[in-house]
Amino acid sequence: MAERIIVWSENAKFELKEIFDYFNFRNKIKVYSLKLHRIIxxxxxxxxxxxxxxxxxxxxxxxxxLIENYFFFMK
Incomplete structure (x- = not known):
């Protein structure tokens, strides 16, 4: 069986970065963003x-x- 990989669309990468940036700005620290990244x-x-x-x-x-409060869609 072929190995599966995740290929992020440009829009998905942008939106994920926006989510991390939002929490970094709101919390003034990257701890939650890093935790969320690990969970994802x-x-x-x-x-x-x-x-x-x-x-x-x-x-x-x-x-x-559904991961945390965000839906990830894939084909």
């Missing part, structure tokens, strides 16, 4: 191992995964 990495690694855990959407071959 762990959950996405789990998703790579078990792609069916994502919630089906109306779009063909698109699933969503």
């Amino acid at each position: 990495q762990v959950d996405l690694k789990l998703l790579l191992q078990n792609p069916e855990i994502g919630k089906k959407t109306e779009a063909l071959n698109v699933r969503g995964l």
